Amino acid sequence: MGSSEAVVEEFKSCMMRQFEMTDLGLLHYFLGLEVNQSANGIFISQSKYAADLLKRFKMMNCKPASTPMNVNESLKANDGTGSASSKYFRSMIGGLNYLSHTRPDIAFSVSVVSRFMHSPSMHHLGAAKTILCYIVGTVDFGIWYSRVSNFKLCGFTDSDWASCLDGGKSTSGHVFSLGSGVISWSSKKQEIVTLSSSEAEYVAATAAVCQAIWLRRLLTDFYQIQEGATQVFCDNRATISMARNPAFHSRTKHIDIRYHFIRNLVVEGTIEM
Incomplete structure (x- = not known):
């Protein structure tokens, strides 16, 4: 056992002597975050949460998009495309915001569409659905931390x-x-x-x-x-x-x-x- 592992074991035993607690082993799942630990590193993702998000908005079978936002697309408040449901739009943006905790690739596009939650239009809703179309093809994306x-x-x-x-x-x-x-x-x-x-x-x-x-x-x-x-x-x-x-x-x-x-x-x- 290496020195770092020995320190961790000593810390755990000290905590268990001081408090009433149970050692559940390695972390695998926490609040929608999936943690896959191996000898070579740690992979953090939200694959299940992303899949559930797509199911909630009935986007599982849509055609995958290659980018989370159309190139050179600019959004504005009054675009003349009609109003979208604020409750539906806010629910979608809230789910995308939480998904961005392990997906920096959608951070920019989510921040752009989040500006219109007070009065979304159909064009804004279409931009948000484009992000979901991108997620369809990248459900398993996450962040890999190798041992260095x-x-x-x-x-x-x-x-x-x-x-x-x-x-x-x-x-x-x-x-x-x-x-x-x-x-x-x-x-x-x-x-x-x-x-x-x-x-x-x-x-x-x-x-x-x-x-x-x-x-x-x-x-x-x-x-x-x-x-x-x-x-x-x-x-x-x-x-x-x-x-x-x-x-x-x-x-x-x-x-x-x-x-x-x-x-x-x-x-x-x-x-x-």
Whole structure:
């Protein structure tokens, strides 16, 4: 038995001496989450929940979609396609939101359709059903965590520009991995209207960096101290340059000052863009 297994066994025996409890063995199923543990790693999915969700909305036999949302599709509040049942739509979006706990591939599309729960249209309902059609062909998808020795936190960030047709706001997205699998992801409409794609990417990068700092502190509590800077990858050169070079301040004065703290973290060596 390895040292880590010995520590776990000692902890369990100590807990059982202190409290009245029963050892049920390895975790396999919890609140819709399926956990498959093996010697090589852990696979987390929601296959049964996804299948039940499809059955609830009678989508089991529909044609699978290759993507959760049509390419370049934009939704707006008043699209003239008629009203859909709010109760039915909210139930569908609630189920998709819970499914996204192990499905980062649907996070963006679910966040987009979630914006219209107060007054959904038939077009919004069609977009939500497209996500279900995608799930039909990907019921068994999940997250695989393989056994690794180096738990290095790494992040990716991206943003569209002015995709919201009702307010002109952009959507930020980021994902962080630790070792082999993703542990944190987000897709959210930005709070401000940005004046350029570079500014939208900069705001998205700032949100990702905030998450990176929180994850670093959380990992420290778990005795997984991150040595060196956490790398955050971005596909916009202007954003990387703004984060690295304070001399660009005259060109970026219109950006809210709260988004510039990313520069201090780069200088300190906490974050590397």
